[in-house]
Amino acid sequence: MDNSASPLIEIESLYQIFGSSPESVLPKVKQGMSKSEVLAETGHTVGLRDINLSIRRGEIFVIMGLSGSGKSTLIRHFNRLIDPTAGKIKVEGDDILTHSAKDLIQFRRHKMSMVFQHFGLMPHHCVLDNVGYGLSIKGEKREVWAEKAKEWLETVGLEGYEDQYPSQLSGGQQQRVGLARALCTDAEILLMDEAFSALDPLIRYDMQSQLIELQKKLQKTIVFITHDLDEALRLGDRIAVLKDGEMVQVGTPEDIILNPVDDYVRDFAKDVNRAKALKVSHIMSSKEQQVRDCESVDDLHDTLSTSKAVIWTKAGMLQGVVTARSIEACQNGSTDSPIEHTLSVNEGDYLQKVLPLALSSSNSILPVLNEENQITGCLTHLELANALSPKELEA
């Protein structure tokens, strides 16, 4: 994964205009004429306007928007199911728009696979043939692909269903077949067009978990389309918000929630369960002012006079949180230890998980640890409260 920083897919100033002669309308759209003006004046629909994206190898990139925002149109450009009116689509630096029909077929066979909202399975093929479809049209022998297809069916939890037809399966099972079919070709890039939107909430959650598990192992580059922000936040390494064919904001999940660029994104983020979407690392404050490394509690006295509580470490190891009150209590003899508490939270935890702990720690601070048990920051009640109910929401 040494080249994970270089983008795998780049989209540059992509325009899509629907109508009888899109090229003639393009200059007007480029000049900034609005969607409704273009429609009124020329009868053309602006599908996508000036889309710029770069997607890194191995990330789950979520494109989110309401219906009609152009997200399904956009994802169909990645494998040229739709050709743009203008713009560039580069995969590993190659502009795929310059591919000949023959090259394009090879590109689709080897580089990308796709999962569809309504599954897009072949109703006249059994499950096994559906999963092996991508390999069979490459001309691979049945013995070869049937073996692989069986393995993938097992991976998605559908062993024993090989000879069934798609119509005999439930929606969730059909989409597992769709996922197995996409994985079976070993393509590096996985396009998922509202893949879980047609499933009921519980099955959808299961499928998301399965995708997350698979992604840990496979490290594919996944472009995921959804209209559901909870889904986007759960799956996405980065999220792009699309509105009326325009890219409104691209950022990490916490960016979208904590720094929405406009009311549209803010509206989207409004109903999200923040405790479930934000991690401690997103909201913690830096450790410098609060952590003191020293041999003995007595050395903390100076600092305690200026700050209510400090995190005491000894040779880098966390000892606990010390406050002026706790030291006083110890000196009075009412407690044995000068340490207020030894609680801590992990930076990767969701707020939901740390909430009870944080509330139980009276009015002080919580040290935040990373996976190697090193202190990376601290969490206060104020930060927690601000993150869970930001001011603009109260208005």
Place this chain on the structure above:
Amino acid sequence: MSDHSWLTEFPDMSRRELLGIRKALDGTYRDFSRAYGDQIEAFFDPLLSFLIWFENLLLHTPWWLILGFISALVYFLSRSWKLSLGVTVSLLAIGYFGMWEDTMRTLSIITVCTFLSIAIGVPIGILMARSNRAQSLITPLLDIMQTMPAFVYLIPVVMLLGIGKIPGLIAVIIYAIPPVIRLTNLGIRLVPQETLEAATAYGATPTQRLFGVQLPLAMPTIMAGINQTIMMALAMVVIASMIGVKGLGQPVLKSITNQYFTLGLLNGLAIVALAIMFDRVSQSYAKRAQRHLGDNQNG
């Protein structure tokens, strides 16, 4: 303009002008058929010899062999004892009433017409499904073929090729081919967009899409078209007999001119029996081939 007769009578062209047009067109067509008639006939010769060979095959094979073969074929296609038995009984009755030879002749021409209609119609339907322009050009043609009285297009065919099997065959195909074309077009256009997109997204070539996805998924609709085509071909049997196609149509024609009610009825019933045979067998075959699409859903 003192003459206002155009208000009460349609201002049509004079008889002489009309006659001129008719003469010119008829003359041109007659010249064309004199010049090229032989070549066109020669073009159809292989088809004619095949038709004659097939008819002779049905006529000269012992009746019980044909009966056995047809019953077996019906069972093979439909996997239904009842249907197979029904076909056997109707064929026995047809033979008993002395219509075996005519029925075999009709069977042969209908079979050939059906296969030719499929061979010509399905590719045309595919073309229409692929191109909206082709569709908008061919659709009115099909409308004309289906509504133009058969006698009208019999005239040029007979002028060109005389009377006989080939003109009869052409007339039957012109009348019977539209359903298979229309429904092939429709069937392919009704293939779910996402399924086709999936095939494309996984790198299927246009040929793989056509034979792997579009045609198989359009098959129920195409089969309905073929079924209609067979029915319409059978309906043309009597009209085709007017230009010399032997078979069950000729006795019917004879009964009309001589008012032989019973003869007409018996031969008419034989045509009906053939029609039902073709219909039930093709339908149950189609249903069997498409079982995966419906029946046993549990989701």
